[in-house]
Amino acid sequence: MSHATHANAALTPRARLRLARLIVEHGWPPARAAERYDVSWKTARKWAERYRAEGPAGMSDRSSAPHRQPNRTPAPVVRKIVHLRWKQRLGPVEIGDRLAMPSSTVHAVLVRCRINRLTHIDRATGEPIRRYEHERPGDLLHVDVKKLGKVPDGGGWRYVGRQQGEKNRAATPGKPRNKYRGPLIGTCYLHTVIDDHSRVAYVEAHDDETKETATQVLRNAVAWFAERGVIVQRVLSDNGSCYKSHLWRDTCAELGITPKKTRPYRPQTNGKIERFHRTLAEGWAFKKFYNSESARLAALPGWVHEYNHHRPHSAIGKRSPISRLDNLAGHHN
Numbered sequence: 001m002s003h004a005t006h007a008n009a010a011l012t013p014r015a016r017l018r019l020a021r022l023i024v025e026h027g028w029p030p031a032r033a034a035e036r037y038d039v040s041w042k043t044a045r046k047w048a049e050r051y052r053a054e055g056p057a058g059m060s061d062r063s064s065a066p067h068r069q070p071n072r073t074p075a076p077v078v079r080k081i082v083h084l085r086w087k088q089r090l091g092p093v094e095i096g097d098r099l100a101m102p103s104s105t106v107h108a109v110l111v112r113c114r115i116n117r118l119t120h121i122d123r124a125t126g127e128p129i130r131r132y133e134h135e136r137p138g139d140l141l142h143v144d145v146k147k148l149g150k151v152p153d154g155g156g157w158r159y160v161g162r163q164q165g166e167k168n169r170a171a172t173p174g175k176p177r178n179k180y181r182g183p184l185i186g187t188c189y190l191h192t193v194i195d196d197h198s199r200v201a202y203v204e205a206h207d208d209e210t211k212e213t214a215t216q217v218l219r220n221a222v223a224w225f226a227e228r229g230v231i232v233q234r235v236l237s238d239n240g241s242c243y244k245s246h247l248w249r250d251t252c253a254e255l256g257i258t259p260k261k262t263r264p265y266r267p268q269t270n271g272k273i274e275r276f277h278r279t280l281a282e283g284w285a286f287k288k289f290y291n292s293e294s295a296r297l298a299a300l301p302g303w304v305h306e307y308n309h310h311r312p313h314s315a316i317g318k319r320s321p322i323s324r325l326d327n328l329a330g331h332h333n
Contacts, residue, residue, distance in 0.1 A: 020051035140196040191217040198324035211245035
């Protein structure tokens with residue numbers, strides 16, 4: 001039994017036990033036992049009752065934290081705070097201003113999620129980079145979905161300006177309308193898979209992120225890696241609904257893969273795929289003008305090939321990701 005106790009305690013756990021036994025086992029009145037140990041009779045009675053209920057184990061200190069915390073920041077708000085911090089590097093004051101809440105509350109959430117210091121999430125600060133990677137290709141795959149607004153016919157607002165971009169959206173044929181009668185161009189869901197050791201990437205573009213699509217992408221990716229001599233052991237995903245499904249669990253079991261989940265509100269856990277998404281956006285999605293969604297998608301396979309086979313990756317000694325599969329058969333297929 002631990003004998004540690006808080007600074008202002010009148011009794012050590014050992015003295016509490018002796019006091020409680022005097023009352024419970026030897027029949028002393030609580031007032032007399034309290035006088036013997038120079039504490040109030042309420043204190044003596046409390047330890048006697050705790051001893052009856054829990055025995056010697058009940059003599060140590062309990063946490064003073066409340067059982068429930070009704071004022072704790074709701075999970076959806078925590079997600080918004082983490083998103084603004086991770087994606088835009090905003091501080092507590094700016095985040096608090098955007099979400100109309102006290103900066104002290106924002107700071108408390110950032111501390112709890114361990115992203116209160118930019119050095120924890122940003123290598124541009126000069127801090128030493130703490131990297132962890134699995135030893136062999138296939139030991140761990142990271143999976144996630146990157147959402148991008150589709151490009152309207154004629155080009156998006158980033159290149160043609162807001163006004164022309166809206167006109168192009170309105171002119172794109174065959175699209176459903178939102179409640180304001182504006183066209184819904186839709187969302188492109190990029191299902192991305194990264195090998196932790198080599199950083200080799202596999203990407204498929206879809207119109208949804210359902211469990212059926214996610215599991216089919218996993219099957220395709222496992223087969224694609226197998227052709228390159230890589231046997232997949234584990235897969236790491238966030239807590240998105242498609243990855244929490246029974247179908248995902250059963251598919252992993254069928255493929256002989258152990259599914260793992262990231263900790264909620266900790267984007268660092270899946271940092272490699274977060275970084276890949278940034279590279280994907282800068283190097284392909286918004287790199288140049290595309291006059292339609294089909295034109296942008298047509299450029300995706302070429303960009304992924306360039307990324308895997310030719311682009312030097314700073315995290316692996318400026319080598320191309322595919323070069324880390326050099327010891328495996330058939331990697332240039």
